Amino acid sequence: MESILQAKAIVKSFPENPDLQILKGVSFTVEQGEFLSIVGKSGCGKSTLLYILSTMDTDYKGDMYMMGQHLNGWSQNQLAKFRNEHLGFVFQFHYLLPEFSALKNVMLPALKLNKYSSSEVKERAMAKLELVGMQDYADKLSSKLSGGQQQRVAIARALINDPAIIMCDEPTGNLDKNNSMNVFEIFKKLCSDNRQTIITVTHDPDFAAKSDRIIEMSDGLIIKQ
Amino acid sequence: MNTKLIAEIALTHLFTKKKQTIIAMLGVTFGISMFIVMISFMTGVNQFMEDMAMDNTPHIHIYNPIQLNGHAIVEPASTETKNWVVLQHQRPKNVLPKIKNGMQVAAEIAAMPGVKGVVPSVTTQVFFNNGPVQIPGTISGVDVRKQDELYLTSGKMEEGNWDDLLKGTDVIVMGHGLAVKASVKVGDRISLTTPQGANHLVKVVGIFSYGISMLDDSKSYASLATVQKLVARDPSYVTDLNVKMNVMDEAAAFKTTLRKVYPNLYMEDWQEANASLLAGESIRNIMTFVISFTLLIVAGFGIYNIMNMNIISKMKDIAILKATGFESPQIVSVFLLESLIIGILGAGLGLLIGFGISYLLSITPFPAGQFVRINTFPVNFLVKHYLMGVSFGFVTTLIAGYMPALKAAKIDPVKIIRG
Ligand SMILES: Nc1ncnc2c1ncn2[C@@H]1O[C@H](COP(=O)(O)OP(=O)(O)OP(=O)(O)O)[C@@H](O)[C@H]1O
Numbered sequence: 001m002e003s004i005l006q007a008k009a010i011v012k013s014f015p016e017n018p019d020l021q022i023l024k025g026v027s028f029t030v031e032q033g034e035f036l037s038i039v040g041k042s043g044c045g046k047s048t049l050l051y052i053l054s055t056m057d058t059d060y061k062g063d064m065y066m067m068g069q070h071l072n073g074w075s076q077n078q079l080a081k082f083r084n085e086h087l088g089f090v091f092q093f094h095y096l097l098p099e100f101s102a103l104k105n106v107m108l109p110a111l112k113l114n115k116y117s118s119s120e121v122k123e124r125a126m127a128k129l130e131l132v133g134m135q136d137y138a139d140k141l142s143s144k145l146s147g148g149q150q151q152r153v154a155i156a157r158a159l160i161n162d163p164a165i166i167m168c169d170e171p172t173g174n175l176d177k178n179n180s181m182n183v184f185e186i187f188k189k190l191c192s193d194n195r196q197t198i199i200t201v202t203h204d205p206d207f208a209a210k211s212d213r214i215i216e217m218s219d220g221l222i223i224k225q
Numbered sequence: 226m227n228t229k230l231i232a233e234i235a236l237t238h239l240f241t242k243k244k245q246t247i248i249a250m251l252g253v254t255f256g257i258s259m260f261i262v263m264i265s266f267m268t269g270v271n272q273f274m275e276d277m278a279m280d281n282t283p284h285i286h287i288y289n290p291i292q293l294n295g296h297a298i299v300e301p302a303s304t305e306t307k308n309w310v311v312l313q314h315q316r317p318k319n320v321l322p323k324i325k326n327g328m329q330v331a332a333e334i335a336a337m338p339g340v341k342g343v344v345p346s347v348t349t350q351v352f353f354n355n356g357p358v359q360i361p362g363t364i365s366g367v368d369v370r371k372q373d374e375l376y377l378t379s380g381k382m383e384e385g386n387w388d389d390l391l392k393g394t395d396v397i398v399m400g401h402g403l404a405v406k407a408s409v410k411v412g413d414r415i416s417l418t419t420p421q422g423a424n425h426l427v428k429v430v431g432i433f434s435y436g437i438s439m440l441d442d443s444k445s446y447a448s449l450a451t452v453q454k455l456v457a458r459d460p461s462y463v464t465d466l467n468v469k470m471n472v473m474d475e476a477a478a479f480k481t482t483l484r485k486v487y488p489n490l491y492m493e494d495w496q497e498a499n500a501s502l503l504a505g506e507s508i509r510n511i512m513t514f515v516i517s518f519t520l521l522i523v524a525g526f527g528i529y530n531i532m533n534m535n536i537i538s539k540m541k542d543i544a545i546l547k548a549t550g551f552e553s554p555q556i557v558s559v560f561l562l563e564s565l566i567i568g569i570l571g572a573g574l575g576l577l578i579g580f581g582i583s584y585l586l587s588i589t590p591f592p593a594g595q596f597v598r599i600n601t602f603p604v605n606f607l608v609k610h611y612l613m614g615v616s617f618g619f620v621t622t623l624i625a626g627y628m629p630a631l632k633a634a635k636i637d638p639v640k641i642i643r644g
Pocket residue numbers: 014016022041042043044045046047048049092643
């Protein structure tokens with residue numbers, strides 16, 4: 001069976017300092033339904049790698065394959081469509097649209113996808129909010145929520161289009177033990193029940209230990225997988 | 226593309242930043258309303274001046290100018306090449322400014338297509354004698370009925386009746402200013418002296434006012450027969466033909482045709498006669514447009530600025546929208562739509578306010594005194610100007626909104642989200 005994600009010799013440096021490679025040739029594959037954790041010291045390049053995997057950063061060397069497609073050379077608009085349909089994210093700094101309610105934030109990517117009617121989208125969004133325990137705050141402006149609450153809404157948003165791959169950058173960074181466990185259970189269930197794939201950067205050793213596989217990075221290289 | 230979703234995002238942005246939205250809107254409103262007021266007033270003034278001048282200007286004026294014969298008769302006589310002929314102060318022959326067969330020509334022209342009517346007239350300079358003081362003026366003998374029919378002279382009467390000119394000979398109507406200078410009232414008699422040196426006594430049966438002092442201070446009217454008698458000519462004597470067209474703007478073209486038919490007559494159309502007025506008008510028009518466009522461009526810069534700030538404050542939002550799959554054209558649409566909503570609402574309000582101010586101006590008394598027959602500020606209300614205002618406002622906001630929207634679409638989401 002074909003791997004759902006394949007990174008080949010990813011090299012990344014920033015234009016400010018082209019000689020300094022932040023990623024020095026990272027290669028790995030992820031199978032469908034896998035729950036993968038990426039760990040490593042702060043500043044080792046985890047987020048940088050995740051932005052490349054997320055297709056938002058296209059300024060790198062190496063090859064990226066996702067869902068059997070070679071993504072190098074795609075236009076920004078093609079990639080945006082691809083993300084909307086197949087990828088879900090939770091960023092390290094949980095970003096929601098402050099003018100919109102929690103519910104609307106979750107609904108937007110689905111409305112963009114335009115696969116379901118808006119009443120169906122609303123129902124689905126409510127269900128995702130319930131999953132992360134945020135159903136009571138659905139109509140609250142997202143800017144009026146606490147950090148942990150915002151992070152949970154962001155997770156609900158990442159799940160709304162039932163993406164094949166969900167990428168998270170420290171999704172539990174702002175959550176207490178209980179909520180962290182809840183998020184872990186949700187992810188676990190998505191992998192086993194729906195064969196969705198989870199790639200998550202984490203500093204939480206317990207969280208990492210319970211996932212299917214751990215990739216450990218150091219200084220722009222994978223040192224253990 | 227998902228129009229409803231784009232509209233929803235744009236409206237949410239506008240509603241959460243109400244103050245900004247309203248300020249941007251008012252910028253457009255100000256520009257458009259000032260544009261409407263300016264253009265309505267300026268064209269109103271132009272129209273008023275033109276109407277005032279055209280009240281009394283024939284569309285084509287046919288007359289026989291006093292012309293100097295370019296060559297001296299002695300010139301061909303002295304064929305010897307070495308002799309110079311020096312002629313100083315050449316004088317015209319004693320030719321009458323008469324139009325040959327004037328009445329017949331008038332009837333012929335009146336029958337031509339496009340012509341509304343022709344007033345044959347005899348115009349001469351006269352002195353009105355007020356005791357020892359001689360007041361210069363002119364007297365025009367006209368076909369009384371025709372003149373009124375074509376130039377509505379009876380509507381300009383301050384006192385007396387235009388039709389009284391038909392009752393008997395030796396009756397005249399005179400301009401308001403002239404009557405004041407000659408200190409006559411309706412019913413008075415006044416003596417006048419013709420260029421030939423003859424004195425006549427005529428009765429004033431009416432006083433008119435065009436609101437143009439140049440006319441009101443010098444002009445008087447009488448019947449054709451009266452003036453023909455004054456200058457001691459026969460009833461076929463006509464010096465001027467005043468042609469009125471059905472369509473004013475056809476005058477110049479018609480004049481060219483007429484020239485071919487009557488090569489010996491001198492003709493002048495209203496544009497030539499009012500060249501200085503028309504030049505003033507086109508300068509005023511240019512000024513109006515320059516100022517109006519400036520106002521709109523300033524409003525456009527206002528929108529540009531506010532949309533730019535709006536986009537800078539929404540960098541994160543744009544990055545998130547892009548990260549979750551919104552494509553560049555959709556981002557452009559969102560922000561362009563925001564500008565357009567601001568532009569359309571602002572322009573609509575601008576039209577209303579512009580109309581309101583124009584209306585108030587049009588009912589404001591205008592202290593013009595004796596010179597101009599006008600009670601309130603002249604203001605035009607033309608749908609054309611309102612449509613122009615809306616379309617200018619629309620285009621300005623479109624351009625002013627497009628550049629920031631394009632900028633928004635170019636934002637690299639990774640740079641923003643990386644924090
Ligand atoms: N825009 C940038 N320009 C230049 N260098 C950058 C930029 N962004 C990140 N870096 C550098 O790249 C390296 C990796 O950063 P990255 O954010 O990937 O670390 P990380 O592993 O996610 O750390 P953390 O666990 O603290 O989030 C760091 O040394 C950082 O200084």
